[in-house]
Amino acid sequence: MKRVTQAGICTLSADSSEYQRNETMKNWNHLPSGEIELTIESEAYLELAKDDLLIHQYDDARQALEVAVRSANPQAEYLLGALYEHALGVDRDKEKALLWYLRAANHGYAPAQTAAASLYLDGDDGQADYGEAYRLLTMAVQKEDADENDGSLSVDFPDPADCFDEDERWMAVQKGYAEYLLGWLHTAGLGVKIDSEKAISWIEKAAQKGFRAAVFELAQRSGYGIDRNAVWAKKAVEYGEYDPLISVALRYLEGHGTPEDSEKGLSILTALADKGIGSAQFTLAECLIKGKSMPKNADKALHYLSLTAQHSDAKLITGLGIALYKSEETEIDPDLAVKCLELAAAAGDDEALVELGNLYFDGAGDMAPDQEKAFRYYRQAAEKDVPSGWELVGYCLYEGKGAPQNRQEALSCYEKAAEQGLYNSYYMMGMIYGYDETLFNYEKAVSCFEKSAELGQTDALVRLGTMHLLGVGAIPSDQQKAFQYFSQAALADNSRGWEWAAYCHYWGYGTPQNRQKALQFYHKAAKKDSCHSQYMLGYIYGYDVTPPDYKKAARWFRKAARQGHSDAQLKLGFYYHHGRGVKQNYKTAFKLFTQAAAQGDATAMHNIGDAYENGYGVEKDEKQAFTWYRKSAELGNKWGMFGAGRLLFGGIGTQPNQEEGRRWINKAAKASLPDALEWRPQ
Template sequence: MTRSFAFAFAVFALISTGALAQDAADATPVPTTMEEVEAAYRSQDFVTARAGLRHLAETEPAGNVMYRYARILLDPRAGPVDAPAAAIWLERAVEADYTPANTLLARVFLSGGDVERDPEHAAQLLQDSATRGDQEAQYYLALLYEAGDGVAQSERDAFVWYRAAAEQGHVEAAYSLSRAYSRGAGTELDTDKALHWLERSAGDGHVDAQFFLANALETGKGARQNRNEALNWYRRAAEGGHILSMRIIGTKYLQGEGVYQDNDAAMTWLTKAAEGGEPGALYNLGVIYGTGQIVERDDAKAMSYFESAADTGLLRAIGMQAAFLEAGRGAEADLSRAVGLYQTAAQEGHVPSQAALVRLAVGGDLDGLTTPHDMVALVAAAATDGDEAALKWLERASEAGVGPATTALGALLLNDTARADEGVALITKAARQGNASAQFQLGEAFSTGVGVAQDYEAAHMWLNLSAAQGHRQAGQSRDVLTDLMTPEQIRAAQTAAREFQPETPAGGVDQ
């Protein structure tokens, strides 16, 4: 069965079974002329317009009529959306050589849902319309080439069709063309042309273009720096619904950056951005209510905003949520939950959360909430930066048999001339107990002669033992050292490594 015959048969089946119901009350007269349909459109009586277009499509099946009927079948204002029926009428309009039908039918095939997705057929339809100058078809065809959807991926073809559509005034295509020039995708990188098309799409109301133009003007990257003009574009983007621009404008009013400080305007824009779920705006409002700097302090509101921002993964919001829980602000104090949040943020590199955990650890407030092993790396980093309380914590943990603490303390003291011998002793103790990190540290010390007399054989042995436990850097250092050693030294070091037996920690403490 040919596609044309199949669609014609489907139309007959739909009509005969009543599947194309009019969706209008029987008492409402059905328009029988295009003038009556237009009148229904003007009065926003889309249900009546749909009934009239159905009548005209069935009795006067011209390409433009079938196309308009298909469009209204896809319009929820006119009744239940019927994509399969729309596809049938669009196919008939395509066969009647009505070019706009190609583009709309292609979009139906790309959308999926009630009509099986068919990007290959969509690409063929778009190619036909694009070559006839249809800017919508040119834009969607460019999208397919950029994604390699239904066609072989081609940045060059995508660029060509974006340019064709943009030159006809297609706003989205102009923005995409700007991006292509800025990245050199499918064409030579050209910042001047990128800026030209960015300005053109921004001027035509494309909010993303307005935002990026504002950013370029503010930073001077991609355009001559002009902060006043940048502010204007941020404002236009914000007024057009661009959520990040709302937050930026609100923050500028809050801080008086490039504008007179205006707390009311700041709250207006930040609230709008927060309602759109913008993480930075949620966080900023949390700070505002938590500090009471321009509104009455409200810890409950602050906590609510921090929680919402934290749910987006914003690390500083997670840290503030933890701080409020620790202090019992805006919610009942919950140190266990606070510690969990601090750990989540700290693992992603949030420095204030790392500092909070160190503070709690050295103060003895983490007992029962975390293990000493979990805190060694953070406390050791603080001790390296000169935190005496952190150093004392490492000493206590080492004395308690926490192997990683012994290794960290030893490495720290090794770089302290006055306590280098003590550092070597600690690292040696941990290395002999089988700690891979300590074995690496000791191997490095023997290799460089830092804190101990230089000894390539001892260095090779310890590095070899560490590498055998999976310490990648140890293996690399051992291989470099091997090139400096004689065959006899290498054999001796390998024999020592084979004969090594780790010592059991005093008291059997897990290292």
């Protein structure tokens, strides 16, 4: 059955429909006699149909039912409708199902009235008829026994097996389903006015008849009140469902929608946990760890977790261990996290070994990283054939973290992980074959990247693109194929795919040159925080459009500079030095030049020397000027050569040395620096 909603209220449960269907299909022999006098022939064919249904001979059952319904047999009409509704031996046909249900309903057969009402509630394309559904459901329940419970909370739960014979029990379930639906209609105001009291009354009547969906509804919906929830949650326990009662306990502990009563909540949880209910043991342990309305008690928590591990899913304990070292909602406690994860691993969750490795690899709280211990845990997970264990052992060996670097052994580990479908391992195998000098094999590299790409690793597409763009090993340069790979990565919204596709558009590699598309693609990559794309946008706006847009250029240079892009730091420093697109500020320029110089930028080193020589944003210091010019010159910067040569020739900031000075100035001149070509001794 579909879920019907109004004003945000869920009105029908798919589980209840499935439950009703299952009960119907399982209990053909328990149908009571109809209210009209039947012919002997009709009853005989009805019995034949029931026998056929029990052995799933639906076609034979249909033929027998078609004979039985000739004398207006309501049971046969109902069953024929069920065949069409559930597609048993016939094509699903809701119209025919409704026709037969209504015929049986008109003969006073309550299960058919309920079934017809369900179809009206399940109307496709907004064709539900809630009013008719309500009328039929009311008919289905109107013969309620006079001594039936009035729906108050003081409920005595009889066991249907003790109170009814098989036919009566089946009818009680059908009646419970009808009452449950009536309750929902009153809750949502569908076909009848909203009436919360009537809604609860009907649902409780259904629950008293053993209709489980009603029991669970009353046990779990907080709007019914904690007292009613508690009563029916205890009933749900009789059906082997403990979660509703555990939820009630947590609400008492946390005061969610009810006055806090930690003593009552703890009592419920403890009673269930001591009975061996794993979910209660786990919940109680979690409360003791987090201190939910009770003092923290790690030892007691571990006791209950150890009990949980004996018969419950150890992954729950793994999840708790993970939360203890990296969840923002749980206080970080790496020592307790280790104990939880070790307990989970001992209980059979091999993934807990991986998490132990992750905890030690990165460290947490007061626990410092211990990559050697992390590697040992990864190795244990790998030995148990955990795919991520093999991959992480491969990573450690590839990078030399926690173990001596060994690319050959890393390759072997990645192969084992790749065989189990980890696409990143194929990617790393491609990296080894494609870029490691001792293991280089371009054919294997391409094959691995292709497999990784097929499994969804878009970075592999970028690698394939760069290999074909530049040519690797025996792979000749193929710019068109490279552009295709970059475009595939871009369509998958890979930032480096956008960036490389933009590069191809900018220079016309593998596609006609199109600076406008390049600009568009660089924007997409820049929005994903690609600092090089941010730099390129600054470059295009500042140097490659007419007229230049220095403000936009400065804005993009700033974004890239903040991410440590040295060229962006250099150019933004130049903008601040000259007041281009920003307000002139020598101090800010000097700071940016210093950042770029720290990354080895020779031009930035020259600019620092220039700042010291002329007092731009810093106090004049000719010694520092010479030092920075010399650094720049030694890195091959022609401006640095000229600056160092001038100061050496004139003995400024250093001992005079005209010969050395001329040598540097001549180098700058050979590098075609106009100032050096035109220089004459003063």
